[in-house]
Each structure stands twice: as structure tokens, then as C-alpha cells.
Amino acid sequence: MASTTLTPSQSGIPLERIEGLVIPKRGFPIGHIVSRILFWILIVFILLYTLFPFYWAVVSSLTFDSQLFNTPASYWPSQIDWSHYEFVLRNDNFIKALENSVIVSVGTVAVALLFGSFAAYALGRMQFRGRTAILYIVLSMTMFPSVAILGSLFLMIRGDWFLPTPNIYNTRIALVITYLIFTLPFTVWVMTQFFKAMPGELEEAALVDGAGPMRVFWQILLPLAAPGLVTTGLLAFIAAWNEFLFALTFTNNYDARTVQVAISQFSGRSQFELPYANRMAASVIVTLPLIVLVLIFQRKILAGLTAGAVKG
Amino acid sequence: MSVNVDVAPLPELADRSKTWRAPETSLGRSRERLAWLLVLPSLLVVAIVALYPLIETFRLSFTNTRLASTREPRSVGFDNYQTLLQEDAFRSALSHTVIFTISSVLLETLLGLAIALVIHSNFRGRGGVRTSMLVPWAIPTVVSASMWQWMYHDVFGVVNDILVNQLHVLNQKVAWLANPATALPAIIAVDVWKTTPFMALLLLAGLQLIPGDVYEASTVDGASKIQQFFQITLPLLKPALLVALIFRTLDAFRVFDVIYVMKQFASETMTVAVYARQQLIDLALLGRGSAAAVIIFLCIFSFVILYTRLIRVEEI
Numbered sequence: 274m275a276s277t278t279l280t281p282s283q284s285g286i287p288l289e290r291i292e293g294l295v296i297p298k299r300g301f302p303i304g305h306i307v308s309r310i311l312f313w314i315l316i317v318f319i320l321l322y323t324l325f326p327f328y329w330a331v332v333s334s335l336t337f338d339s340q341l342f343n344t345p346a347s348y349w350p351s352q353i354d355w356s357h358y359e360f361v362l363r364n365d366n367f368i369k370a371l372e373n374s375v376i377v378s379v380g381t382v383a384v385a386l387l388f389g390s391f392a393a394y395a396l397g398r399m400q401f402r403g404r405t406a407i408l409y410i411v412l413s414m415t416m417f418p419s420v421a422i423l424g425s426l427f428l429m430i431r432g433d434w435f436l437p438t439p440n441i442y443n444t445r446i447a448l449v450i451t452y453l454i455f456t457l458p459f460t461v462w463v464m465t466q467f468f469k470a471m472p473g474e475l476e477e478a479a480l481v482d483g484a485g486p487m488r489v490f491w492q493i494l495l496p497l498a499a500p501g502l503v504t505t506g507l508l509a510f511i512a513a514w515n516e517f518l519f520a521l522t523f524t525n526n527y528d529a530r531t532v533q534v535a536i537s538q539f540s541g542r543s544q545f546e547l548p549y550a551n552r553m554a555a556s557v558i559v560t561l562p563l564i565v566l567v568l569i570f571q572r573k574i575l576a577g578l579t580a581g582a583v584k585g
Numbered sequence: 586m587s588v589n590v591d592v593a594p595l596p597e598l599a600d601r602s603k604t605w606r607a608p609e610t611s612l613g614r615s616r617e618r619l620a621w622l623l624v625l626p627s628l629l630v631v632a633i634v635a636l637y638p639l640i641e642t643f644r645l646s647f648t649n650t651r652l653a654s655t656r657e658p659r660s661v662g663f664d665n666y667q668t669l670l671q672e673d674a675f676r677s678a679l680s681h682t683v684i685f686t687i688s689s690v691l692l693e694t695l696l697g698l699a700i701a702l703v704i705h706s707n708f709r710g711r712g713g714v715r716t717s718m719l720v721p722w723a724i725p726t727v728v729s730a731s732m733w734q735w736m737y738h739d740v741f742g743v744v745n746d747i748l749v750n751q752l753h754v755l756n757q758k759v760a761w762l763a764n765p766a767t768a769l770p771a772i773i774a775v776d777v778w779k780t781t782p783f784m785a786l787l788l789l790a791g792l793q794l795i796p797g798d799v800y801e802a803s804t805v806d807g808a809s810k811i812q813q814f815f816q817i818t819l820p821l822l823k824p825a826l827l828v829a830l831i832f833r834t835l836d837a838f839r840v841f842d843v844i845y846v847m848k849q850f851a852s853e854t855m856t857v858a859v860y861a862r863q864q865l866i867d868l869a870l871l872g873r874g875s876a877a878a879v880i881i882f883l884c885i886f887s888f889v890i891l892y893t894r895l896i897r898v899e900e901i
Contacts, residue, residue, distance in 0.1 A: 315703050316714060323718050323782050329743055330732045346746045388626040395623035399616055407624055413889045414631060416832075418839040420858040421882035422638035424645060424865040424875050427652070429638065454634050461627055486619055515725035517842045518858075522866055533727040537846050549735045556728040567723040571716050575786060 327560070334358065334553035341550055357554035367555060369527040370535035374559075377445050377520075377531060378513040381452040382506050388453075389460030389505070390498065394490050396461065397468025398476065408465070414458035419451075423522060426451055430523055445529045451519050456509040463508075467501030468494065504573040511563060532559045639882070645875035652869035665876035674852065675877065678860040681769060685856060686837040689776045693833060694826070696777065697784030702818075704785070705792045715789070718782035726779065730846035733775045737761040765853035772854060775843055780836075784829055791825025792818070824895075831892045835885055857881050 333341060337354045340347065361367050396404060396411075425434075430447045432440040441447040471494065479489045495502075520531040527535075536559060539552045567574060646665055650658035669675045704714055721729070736743045739760035748755045761771040795818065803813055819826075841858040848854040850863050857877060865874030 312703070312706075312708070316708070316710075319700055319703065320714060320717055322778070323721055326729070326732050326736060326778065327720055327724060329736060330728075333735060342741050346741070346743055388630060391623040392627040395620035399620040401617045401620040404620075407628070409893060410631070411627075412893055413886075414635060416835045416885065416889050416892065417635055418835075418858075418881055418885045420839055420841060420861055421878045421885075422635065422642055423862060424871050424878065425638035425641035426634070427866065428641070428871075434637075434641070451634060453630050457627055457630055486616065511723065515727070517725075517727050517845075518862070521845075522862070533725055536731060537727050539731075549738070549741075552731050553735060556731055560724050560728050563723045563725070564720060567719050568716060571719055574719065575715075575790070 327564075330553045330556055333550055334557050336550065338550060357550045358558070360551055361554045361558060366527045366530075367532070367535055367539075370530050370532045371559075373445055373527070373529055374514060374531040374533070377448045377452065377529075378510050380445070380449040381456050381513040382509045384449065385453060385456040385460040385509050386502055386506050389457055390464050390495065390502065392461045393464030393468050394494060396465040398471075398473075398494070411458045411461045411465075414454075415462055417454060417458070419454055419518060422454075423518070426519075427522060443524050443526065443529050447523050448516075448520060448529060448531070451523065452513050452516060455516075456512055459512070460505050460509055463505045464498065464501055467498050467505075471497055500573065504570065504576065507566060507570055507574065511566075514563065642875045642878050642882070645871050646879045648872045650871040650875075652866070652871055654869070658872070661872065665873045666880075668873060669876055669880070674855070675857075675860060677852065678855045678857045681854060682838060682840070682856040682858075684769065685773055685776070685840055686834055688770075689773050689780070689837050690830065690833045692773070692777045693781045693784045694830060696781045697788055697829075698826075700781065700785040701788035701792055702814075704789060715786065718786060720782075721779045722783045722786075724779065726842040727846050729775060729779050730843045733771075733778075734762065734847055737771055739763060762847055768848060768851070768854050772843055772847055775847075776837070776840070779843075780833065784833065787829045788822065788825060791822050794825075795821045828892070828895055831888055831895070835888050835892070838885055838888070839881060 332348070332350050334357050335350050335353045335355070336347075337352065337356075340351075392407075392411075395401070396408060428434055429438070430440070430451070431442045432438050441450075475493055475497070476489055479493055480486070484492075515533065516531070517533045517537070520534045521537070524530045524534065532555075536552065536555050539548055539555055647660055647662060648658045649661050649664075700718075704711060704718075724732075737745075739745065739758055742758075742761070744761065745755075745758040749758055759767060761767050799817055799821075800813060803817060808816070839858050840856050841862065844854050844856055844859050845862070850859060850867070855863075858881060861874050861877040861881060863874075864870045864877055868874075
């Protein structure tokens with residue numbers, strides 16, 4: 274049948290032509306089948322391309338070392354070997370790095386969400402002098418190249434600047450502060466759009482009833498913004514969890530080193546052992562929580578990413 | 586607390602599309618003060634962790650400062666920049682960065698567009714395919730770099746196994762990362778793998794904004810699928826495509842993680858960000874490293890300006 278949006282009476286097109294539009298392949302059943310098969314081959318190819326590398330990491334992490342170095346490789350593990358996971362999880366440094374990553378990421382997200390939603394409330398729901406200028410600053414800051422300020426941040430972290438701050442090199446607090454560079458502007462930008470999109474009636478009614486703007490913020494707007502907070506917080510968490518350059522540069526041992534640095538420096542039990550299976554086990558441990566979170570929140574993440582990146 | 590808000594109801598809640606007018610009521614003025622108080626913490630953070638270090642980087646780039654050195658730094662004018670532009674290592678880092686950026690962004694866009702067009706059609710399991718495409722995006726770059734390092738292994742790697750033993754495309758194994766000729770293309774392939782799905786999802790979001798009747802009408806007019814693609818899809822997708830392109834270019838130009846994890850400071854794959862990090866920290870040459878950092882910043886900044894031109898902040 275013709276689609277409801279294009280009825281003959283509306284479009285003025287003879288009915289036969291529209292019938293022809295809807296069933297154009299009536300005469301070509303074989304061509305239709307071939308194109309369906311090609312289509313599904315494409316889909317399988319896309320899935321293989323996106324999923325195979327991670328699948329391979331999982332398989333390698335579960336394979337006995339003796340089989341890992343077989344050629345040709347086996348694409349399906351015949352036996353499952355957990356020893357690499359055992360090795361990684363018994364490694365004190367790796368556990369400490371996991372702990373550091375969790376604390377740094379959660380700390381960064383908490384500060385970014387608190388400061389970010391304050392700013393987003395002002396930018397999304399109030400008009401004031403300088404608002405446009407601040408929005409421009411925030412937008413360009415979301416793309417700030419962190420490597421450009423690596424050297425001077427290094428000096429500041431070691432207390433080597435004009436303010437008498439302590440040396441916080443190799444601490445988790447140094448990472449939380451510097452991670453705000455890439456999480457805070459993003460949070461402000463996305464949350465501003467969330468606040469802006471909210472209906473104004475509730476806020477207006479509360480203000481007319483005599484509630485102060487901050488009470489409106491805490492009791493009305495913030496609860497309404499909860500879905501936005503979850504999405505933004507999750508994206509900021511992923512960004513902080515995956516950060517590498519600062520973690521590599523501002524730490525020198527496992528007091529503050531994060532998992533990303535730990536993985537990049539992972540080695541075998543001895544210098545003669547290839548570390549790949551252990552590295553793959555560590556990689557899977559570090560990635561699995563993210564993948565689970567992403568799969569649970571996939572709709573929200575897609576919406577948040579498109580709001581953050583493409584808003585043309 | 587003022588109650589007579591009915592006279593001049595909060596100007597910011599009225600018509601937002603109108604240009605801003607100075608608040609005339611005391612309530613309006615106090616709202617404006619509050620707005621500034623609310624953005625203050627974020628502005629302070631940005632000033633301290635981004636603006637000040639940026640200015641400091643510019644200043645350092647004109648000195649011969651060294652890390653942890655007792656020697657008094659002095660101003661050297663444009664010497665650092667001159668040295669950089671004459672130095673082979675920096676020039677090759679710059680050309681690697683340009684090669685990396687152009688080829689990875691181009692491949693990601695073409696592949697991403699192709700994938701977006703395939704998933705755009707209606708089929709059973711479409712949601713699942715879309716979700717699976719978030720997996721490479723969610724994998725940390727360091728992890729994906731070590732995964733691919735293992736896959737690229739010259740003897741036991743799965744890439745060689747597939748190409749030599751399964752598909753018989755190559756007749757002998759290749760040391761993808763050790764061979765200077767294949768190292769950069771191999772790393773580009775990793776970046777393309779990680780970012781293509783994201784690109785595809787962004788473009789898919791753009792495709793979904795194109796109303797279906799446009800296609801129906803043009804089919805009635807006898808347009809072929811290929812004509813439809815070039816005359817309808819591509820022009821209507823242009824805004825999304827442009828923004829995604831700039832966004833990815835910015836990201837690719839400062840690439841560090843994937844290169845450092847796979848090849849550290851190897852000269853055949855060094856990009857400007859890796860070069861800057863080596864000068865700044867590993868060689869303790871803060872002055873010269875800062876000059877490299879300034880060059881990176883200026884390149885990226887010009888793209889950011891382009892990007893902010895495309896997004897009309899006033900409407901947000």
C-alpha cells in the first residue's frame with residue numbers, strides 16, 4: 274500500500290504510479306533475493322569488523338600460553354584457562370591501579386557534575402551579560418588539546434608557579450584537577466542543552482510562589498535533569514577512565530598510576546615470557562565494565578554524544 | 586523575597602529569541618548576579634587549569650627553560666621555533682601527523698557513511714547492530730592499541746594468520762609494526778577501526794533527520810538510487826558530515842595514545858603530540874617543547890574557530 278503521507282488526493286499523482294512505487298520489484302523475485310543476501314553479508318561483515326578484535330582479546334586471554342603461540346591460530350578456544358586472570362588479579366600493582374582509576378574517575382565526575390550543572394543552570398535558564406561569550410569559551414574548551422599545556426601543567430603540579438601550592442606530583446588529586454580540563458566544559462555544554470530543553474512552567478510557577486532561584490534549582494530543575502546527569506556523568510566517567518597522557522606524565526608509581534598506564538607497561542613474569550595473554554586479560558577486565566555500562570545506557574549515550582558533537 | 590513578579594515577569598523566561606536587554610528590576614539584577622555566581626566555579630577551573638597554563642606555554646616557548654635545572658632561563662626570542670622548523674625530527678613528526686589526520690579522517694568518513702547507509706534501512710536486529718557499534722568506541726585507546734599490537738604480532742598475530750593461512754592474500758608474514766613502511770598505515774587502521782563506528786552513528790543520526798517523503802517524491806519522478814544519493818542524501822547530510830569531519834580532524838591531529846602505546850618515540854611514527862611530550866618531559870626541554878605545543882595549539886585552534894562558526898551558539 275502507499276504510505277499514508279502521500280495519498281493520491283494530496284499529491285495529485287495518478288494512483289497507478291504510486292502503486293508502482295510501492296511494489297517496484299514485483300517482476301524480479303530473484304534480484305530481490307540476491308540483494309537481500311548481499312545486504313546480510315554486508316551486515317555480517319560490519320559486525321565482524323567492529324566486534325572481532327575485542328572477541329580476539331577475550332579468546333586470547335582465556336587460552337593456555339602453550340596454545341596461544343600455535344600457528345595457525347585457533348579461532349575458538351578448545352579449553353578455557355583462567356590463569357591469566359588469576360595472575361592479573363593477584364598482581365598488587367594492577368589492583369592498586371584499578372583503585373586509583375575508580376577514585377580519580379569518580380572524583381572527576383562528581384566535581385564536573387556539581388560545577389557543571391551550576392553553570393548549566395545559569396547558561397540554560399537565565400539571560401545575562403556575557404552569556405554568549407561564555408558559551409563560546411565552553412564550546413571551544415571542549416576541544417582543547419591537552420598536550421598543548423602538558424609542560425606548564427607539569428610545573429604547576431610540582432608547585433613550581435607563582436602561587437604557593439604544594440607539590441602534588443604523583444597524587445590522585447592532581448589527576449582529578451587536570452581531568453577537569455576535558456570533562457567540565459563537556460559537562461557544561463551538554464547540561465546547558467538539557468536545562469534549556471526543559472519546559473519553563475514548573476520553574477515559573479515555583480518562582481511565582483516565592484521559591485528562591487537556588488531552591489528551584491535543587492528541588493525542581495535538578496531532579497528533572499537527572500537523566501541528563503546520568504548520561505553526562507557516564508560520558509565524563511568514560512573519558513576520565515580512558516585518559517592516558519596526563520596519567521602517564523603526572524605519576525611515577527602505583528600511588529596514583531591508573532589502569533591505562535598499568536596496561537601500557539604490563540610485562541610478563543619474566544623478561545623472556547611474552548606478556549600478551551596477561552595483557553589481554555587486564556584489557557578485558559578494564560573494558561568489560563565500560564561495555565556493560567554502554568550497553569545498558571546505549572540510547573542515552575547516543576543522544577548525549579550527538580548533543581555533544583553534532584548540533585548543527 | 587520580592588512577590589510582585591507579575592509586573593515585569595522574569596525577562597529570561599519571556600521570549601528568548603529577542604536580544605538581551607539590561608535588567609530593569611532589582612530582581613533582574615539579582616538574577617544576573619546569581620547567574621555569574623553560578624558560572625564562577627567553572628570559569629575559575631578553566632582559568633586555572635587551561636587558560637593560565639596556555640599563556641605560560643606561550644611564554645615558555647620564547648625561553649630556553651629546562652625542567653629541574655638550576656640554570657637561570659633567559660629569553661631566546663623565536664629561536665625555538667626556528668630550530669623546530671629546521672629540525673628533521675619535528676618536520677617528519679608534522680608530516681606524519683598530517684598523513685595520519687587526512688587518511689584516518691577520510692577513511693573513517695567514507696567507511697562510516699557506507700555503514701550508516703547500510704544500517705539506515707529497516708531490518709530485523711537493527712538495534713543490536715547499532716549497539717554493537719558502540720563497542721569499539723567504548724574500548725579505551727590504550728586497550729585497543731594493545732589488542733591490535735597483539736593482533737599485529739609478526740609470528741603469532743591473528744592478522745598475519747588470516748592474511749597468510751586463511752585467505753592466502755600474502756605469501757609470507759609481515760612485521761606490521763616493526764617494519765617502518767607499514768607501521769604508520771597499521772596504526773591508522775587501528776584508529777579507523779576505533780572511530781568508524783562512532784562516525785557511522787553520527788551520520789546515521791543525520792540520515793534519520795531526512796524526511797522519507799523526499800525520497801518517495803523523487804522515486805515517483807524517476808530518479809535512480811545513485812541520483813538520489815548525490816542529489817538528496819549528500820546535500821541534506823552536509824551539515825552533520827561537516828561537523829563530524831571537523832570534530833574528527835581536531836581529534837586526529839593531537840593523536841598521542843595509540844602511537845605511544847604501539848611505538849613509543851620511534852621516529853617513523855612520531856606525531857607532533859608525541860614529539861612535544863618527548864621534548865617537554867623526557868628530554869626536559871621545556872622551551873622547545875612548548876614551542877611545539879604552541880604550534881599544535883594554533884593548528885587545532887584554527888579548526889575550533891571553524892567549528893564554532895558552524896554551530897550558532899546564539900541559538901543554544
